[in-house]
Amino acid sequence: MQQSNVIGTNARPLNSNKIKVIGAVLSLVLLGFVILLYLDVYSPYTIPGVVHYQALSRTHDNTVSITNGDLPPPGGAHFDRWQNCGIYTEPIETGYAIHSMEHGAVWITYQPDLPEDDIVYLQTLVRGEDYLLLSPYPGLRSPVVLTAWGVQLELDSMRDDRVTRFIAHYRQGPTAPELGASCTGGVGQPHP
Numbered sequence: 001m002q003q004s005n006v007i008g009t010n011a012r013p014l015n016s017n018k019i020k021v022i023g024a025v026l027s028l029v030l031l032g033f034v035i036l037l038y039l040d041v042y043s044p045y046t047i048p049g050v051v052h053y054q055a056l057s058r059t060h061d062n063t064v065s066i067t068n069g070d071l072p073p074p075g076g077a078h079f080d081r082w083q084n085c086g087i088y089t090e091p092i093e094t095g096y097a098i099h100s101m102e103h104g105a106v107w108i109t110y111q112p113d114l115p116e117d118d119i120v121y122l123q124t125l126v127r128g129e130d131y132l133l134l135s136p137y138p139g140l141r142s143p144v145v146l147t148a149w150g151v152q153l154e155l156d157s158m159r160d161d162r163v164t165r166f167i168a169h170y171r172q173g174p175t176a177p178e179l180g181a182s183c184t185g186g187v188g189q190p191h192p
Contacts, residue, residue: 047165053150058102058177066094070141072109073098074152085183086190087123088135096187100133101149104176105183106167109137109145110158118143122158127192131171131183150175 056075064077078098085105097107108122114136122144126134137145142154146163148170153162172179 047162050151050153070139072147074147075149082186084186084188084190085131085133087126092135097133100183102178103181103183104172104179105131105133106171107133107147109140111140111143112136112138118158
């Protein structure tokens with residue numbers, strides 16, 4: 001029998017079965033973490049109420065006629081220039097806003113008669129931030145609507161925690177066809 005050179009230790013070597021069990025448990029924990037991370041980042045259902053749209057045209061056409069309905073379009077044929085991101089106190093041209101969303105912007109629209117303190121709150125969220133558009137939208141059926149390319153969320157209150165979650169997930173997010181393209185150098189002069 002061989003003696004250990006270390007005095008006073010009761011160290012016992014791990015047998016191969018224990019190592020295999022510990023490795024399997026650690027692997028399962030890591031796999032679970034990766035799956036949860038994937039679902040948080042890429043799952044279309046992470047934010048309740050988000051509606052997803054598929055197969056949207058990305059055609060650039062300055063002659064396209066975009067009829068404003070009770071919701072902003074979440075994509076589709078649009079103008080060849082984009083709206084400069086920022087705060088607008090008057091309605092903006094939908095064809096330019098769609099192009100900004102193609103570049104990864106989130107377009108926050110609100111009913112023109114929204115109370116002033118709610119508008120100020122939304123302006124505070126947008127001010128100084130990249131890839132965010134804010135404008136009133138006549139005929140909007142919900143007080144606030146957040147739209148990014150291919151996704152949309154209607155809200156009764158802008159103080160809903162889904163506002164910041166939507167912005168964090170979809171601004172420069174997974175649905176933008178031209179991720180990282182400019183949101184400046186286009187049309188429009190946003191307010192400071």
